[in-house]
Amino acid sequence: MGFKERVLGVINSSDLILEILDARFPQETRNKALERIAEEKGKQIILVLNKSDLVGKEFAEKTKKELEKEKRCIFVSPVKRRGIGRLREIIAIEAKRKGRAITVGVIGYPNTGKSSIINSLSGRKKAGTSITAGFTRGEQIIRIGKEARMIDSPGVIPFEERDEVLLAVLSAKSAEKLKDAVSAAEKIIEILKESNPKALEKFYSIQIEEKDSEKIMEEIALKKGRLLKGGIADLEAIAKQIILDWQKGKIGKK
Numbered sequence: 001m002g003f004k005e006r007v008l009g010v011i012n013s014s015d016l017i018l019e020i021l022d023a024r025f026p027q028e029t030r031n032k033a034l035e036r037i038a039e040e041k042g043k044q045i046i047l048v049l050n051k052s053d054l055v056g057k058e059f060a061e062k063t064k065k066e067l068e069k070e071k072r073c074i075f076v077s078p079v080k081r082r083g084i085g086r087l088r089e090i091i092a093i094e095a096k097r098k099g100r101a102i103t104v105g106v107i108g109y110p111n112t113g114k115s116s117i118i119n120s121l122s123g124r125k126k127a128g129t130s131i132t133a134g135f136t137r138g139e140q141i142i143r144i145g146k147e148a149r150m151i152d153s154p155g156v157i158p159f160e161e162r163d164e165v166l167l168a169v170l171s172a173k174s175a176e177k178l179k180d181a182v183s184a185a186e187k188i189i190e191i192l193k194e195s196n197p198k199a200l201e202k203f204y205s206i207q208i209e210e211k212d213s214e215k216i217m218e219e220i221a222l223k224k225g226r227l228l229k230g231g232i233a234d235l236e237a238i239a240k241q242i243i244l245d246w247q248k249g250k251i252g253k254k
Contacts, residue, residue: 007107010153011038014105016046016094018087020112023049023075024195025169026063029109035071043105044094047073048087050113053080054252056196078113078120088121088144095147104150111171118142118150171247175240185239186213188246199252203245217242 011017017038021029026049038045047067052060052075060075067073074090076083095102108114122142142150167173168184169191175181190213192200201208204220211219214235220226220242221233228234245251 007034007153008037010105010107010151011041011043013103013151014043015098015102016091016104016148017043018046018048018104018106018117020048020050020106020108020114020117022109022112022170023052023055023060023063025191026067028166028169029112031107031109034107045071046087046090047071048117049073049075050117051077051079051249052082053077054196054199054249056198059195076117076120078116081120084117084120087117091121091144092147101146102148104144104148105153106150107153109170109172114152118152121150168243169246174247175243178243181239181243182217182235185217185242188242189213189216192251196252203251 011034019031019035026047030047035045049060049063049067055063064073064075074083074087076087078084091102091104106114106118121144140152142152144150164173164178164180165184165187168175168178168181169187175184178184189200193208193213193216197208200206200216205223206216206219208216217235217238218233221235221238224238224241226234226238226241
């Protein structure tokens with residue numbers, strides 16, 4: 001059974017769907033195809049924006065306002081223990097409404113932090129439990145008190161693997177394996193300029209003002225001493241460093 005079939009199995013068996021998004025670039029990490037399938041089956045979807053500690057307040061408020069025109073959403077940060085209690089309350093309310101324990105399906109792209117949210121909700125490290133009939137190995141059932149059980153699903157990326165910029169942003173491909181690290185780093189800078197410009201400035205000790213992504217990369221290269229002969233910024237080297245910092249969640253980390 002392939003990844004897609006396994007995710008569909010999770011959707012079919014769930015009363016409530018949590019779609020885990022990266023708060024820094026939520027629209028890019030939404031899987032609209034799976035959302036449509038879940039909605040056609042009458043499933044309630046909650047957009048869970050993870051890593052909210054890595055975005056600015058203004059961006060978070062703007063994003064929440066936009067997303068809630070379509071679906072219920074909640075910002076969480078397992079690292080800071082933000083939003084986890086509220087998410088647990090939502091699950092408990094849904095179980096009470098149905099008058100029974102419910103099944104909560106967890107979907108999302110790779111590296112959006114599904115496991116960290118499951119661990120926070122369950123209060124322990126994710127552990128393998130009994131495999132329910134109808135699921136292939138890999139789907140784990142995790143209890144959340146008496147109100148619910150959660151089913152984790154494999155991360156599915158619905159675009160071609162050649163789209164390496166998005167693969168880099170999603171931390172699904174390392175900088176060393178990219179054919180065009182500069183384009184990936186520029187995309188990361190664009191995301192940071194919108195989601196958390198102050199964190200970008202603070203982490204690299206720069207002023208971004210009205211500079212474009214390439215100019216910002218050049219300034220970072222000068223600060224870091226990543227230069228070629230003649231004092232020219234080594235964009236390839238600094239691009240890989242920016243990608244690494246991003247993938248490790250260092251930028252904006254407090």
